[in-house]
Amino acid sequence: MVIAIGFEGSANKLGVGIVRDGQIVANCRRTYITPPGQGFLPRETAEHHQQNIHAVLREALDQSGITPDMIDVVCYTKGPGMGAPLMVCAIVARTCAKLWKKPILGVNHCIGHIEMGRLITNAYNPTVLYVSGGNTQIIAYDRNKYRIFGETIDIAVGNCLDRFARVLKMSNEPSPGYNIEQAAKRGTKYFPLPYCVKGMDVSFSGILSFMEDRIDDLLQKFTPDDLCYSLQETVFAMLVEITERAMAHCGSDEVLIVGGVGCNVRLQEMMGVMCKERDARVFATDERFCIDNGVMIAWAGALAHSSGTKMDFSESTITQRYRTDDVVITWRD
Amino acid sequence: MDESEPQLLKQGAEARVYICKYLGKQTIIKERFQKKYRHPDLDIEIVKERIRNEARSILRCKYANIRTPALYLVDFERRKIYMEYLATNITVKDFVIKHGSANEHFDTIAKMIGQTLRKLHDYNIVHGDLTSSNMLIIPKVQNDGDWFDPAWLAKGQVELVMIDFGLSYIDASVEDKGVDLYVLERALLSTHSNYENLFETILEAYKTANPKGGVEETISKFEEVRARGRKRTMIG
Incomplete structure (x- = not known):
């Protein structure tokens, strides 16, 4: 004990x-x-x-x-x-x-x-997507190490979302990511943003500066809700894509999402759709964990x-x- | 049109690969099917761009004398691309896993990879998804069998084929080339963690492949990208 x-x-x-x-x-x-x-x-x-x-x-x-x-x-x-x-x-x-x-x-x-996620969800040997304010990694276990198959080559996805929330002067209460998620639910118009996947790695800094540079023009044509929606759809699609790539690579049929961004329901939902198509299962936890x-x-x-x-x-x-x-x-x- | 009923060969993460007879030839059809998790507008954009990249880079490779499957037809409407079928092949990944313990094979392959990558980059093509699964070894003369004999390697009877150019682009910057090498290093480290010098050998061949030089800038960018990746503060 x-x-x-x-x-x-x-x-x-x-x-x-x-x-x-x-x-x-x-x-x-x-x-x-x-x-x-x-x-x-x-x-x-x-x-x-x-x-x-x-x-x-x-x-x-x-x-x-x-x-x-x-x-x-x-x-x-x-x-x-x-x-x-x-x-x-x-x-x-x-x-x-x-x-x-x-x-x-x-x-x-x-x-x-990772271990907390495995404990709570009982995922056995999952491909892990670790997404937070400081980290974005695709991880799988192999011979006594959690090996990193893909990661961001610049800023973390959570950092990208948080900084965009700051551009829009959104509240940090309870967290900027949560407020973006709520705003994105109200967004309807999709605005195409740069999409940056390199192998199993991703890059977010280009998307952020693209938005920052044009924010005044964008706000003429789109509501902040639309922009949050477009940002989420783009960056999450990138994450789901590299996760699927890693799963195909490792022959894995389980995904575990951990880290602060992992409690985003839209991310979980998109991951679920991907997993359903390939007969895999997705495991995620709520904000407590x-x-x-x-x-x-x-x-x-x-x-x-x-x-x-x-x-x-x-x-x-x-x-x-x-x-x-x-x-x-x-x-x- | 002489097109037999396609047979599904492989279901990948983003494409279904079929084999069929097209204009009398054994042909691979790669269909980039719709991914339902992403926004339909984004999905169409991504697929179009990847088909375009793949076709463009294959053409540019032809020009650079880099072996890829030959391109037969591009069908944007049906999200399909038709390519040459290479019956006898083994991926570098499978080859290293099966025969990697024999050092002479290992070195020969690594050198071939390094030289090919250098040629790609010298022609300003960035692959974008360099892994050991996206490189095939084929005998110079295709036979009817679907087996691969490692002895061919020693006799210089094989060539390296680059595939999966969906994430590639041309007219790439030095930074892009550096990232390309970094992506390969990471992929090899995670897939072949028991062969730590594989990437080193490839990189050495990459550096020396073209006697005209001009690689220093790419290598220093690569080292910069690598340092960024390893040293980046990772705040929880």
């Missing part, structure tokens, strides 16, 4: 989660929300995490009924992410590990998303801990750059 606590704070979400043998007993979160037209910056985000982490930790312990002495391993996000916010969680995790005299384990954020959280870190840490992975206290650092395929997966065959 493994009880693990996880601290996540690689971007503007701060999460503490606790898992007991694959059961989620606490999943607490706070989001740092910036005013319309603004993105989150490292220093302010770190301050937000500092101000909230004790309350979130207390909430998670209370909610779960778990006391520190019952915990087997303290997990935190080692990277990738923004340095300063990562550091806040790492420091609190180290302090807890010392205070409670427990082992500490740094977890790769991307691996956290798609969006960054502490549980994913706790669960990935619990898996690593159970398979014997250990981290020396002196190694409990953070890193802004930490690729998914750098991690040796000891808990899968």
Whole structure:
């Protein structure tokens, strides 16, 4: 029986989660929300995490009924992410590990998303589409690594959506992506945008600057809703296309969508249509698990801990750059 | 028209491939069927563009003396393209998996790939989807069998055929060529992760294939794109 606590704070979400043998007993979160037209910056985000982490930790312990002495391993996000916010969680995790005299384990954020998705959906060996504000990757498991088959060659899809929301001065509450999704539902007119697929890789920066450069003209002919609709239709079609390509390449019949953009229902719907055509199944989760959280870190840490992975206290650092395929997966065959 | 009933050969991610007799010849028909997940306007645009790219690049390859299936007919209305059928072939992917352990084969193939890519790029063609599945090895003289004998390789009896030019374009920039190489490196790393030097050998042959040089800029762009990919901060 493994009880693990996880601290996540690689971007503007701060999460503490606790898992007991694959059961989620606490999943607490706070989001740092910036005013319309603004993105989150490292220093302010770190301050937000500092101000909230004790309350979130207390909430998670209370909610779960778990006391520190019952915990087997303290997990935190080692990277990738923004340095300063990562550091806040790492420091609190180290302090807890010392205070409670427990082992500490740094977890790769991307691996956290994948393992959480597999836990929640029971997908067995899926092709994974990992889409968030900082990442866009197509991943499949092969010989002890989650290997990256395709990814963005410039900005992440979530970053593209968030920045477009800023161009339109949309609210960041609850999240810019959510507001684009709602606006897109009201859009009716489709405006053709650049479509950029290179093999299994994609590029989004061209689409964003195309929109930015013409925004005043575009708003003469199209409503913001139409533009959100056109943007979503284009970038999601690109993602579904490279996912299908990767599935064909690996002979896979399961897709798992993880990461913040993964809770977009239109993306899930398009993926579903693609999968239906090829007799495959799509797995996705809702905002509780798609969006960054502490549980994913706790669960990935619990898996690593159970398979014997250990981290020396002196190694409990953070890193802004930490690729998914750098991690040796000891808990899968 | 002399066109026999087409037989479905392969159902791919974006196209169905049929074989039939067309004007007395064994012919491949590649039909880019509608993808229902995407907006119909976008779908039509993508399909038209890809058929156009494929036809254009095949023609340009002919000019550059790069072997591709010969182009017979383009039918935009029915989203189809008719091409030469190469009965005896093996994809580089299957070849490396089956025979890759024999080093001499491995090197010969890698060099062929490097030289062909260099020729493509020297003629300003960017493939756009370089993988080991999009390269075929065929005997210089097609036989009736559908098997492939690796011994042909040692005797220099084979040639490399590039296929699937749907994502290609011509008059490409140096950056595009760099990305092309990067896409190949990534594809080989994920598909043939047990042969780490495959790409290195290809790249070496690519660099030295044309004695006139002029490759430095492409290589430095490639390294720039690669650095961008590896070092990019990945914020969750």
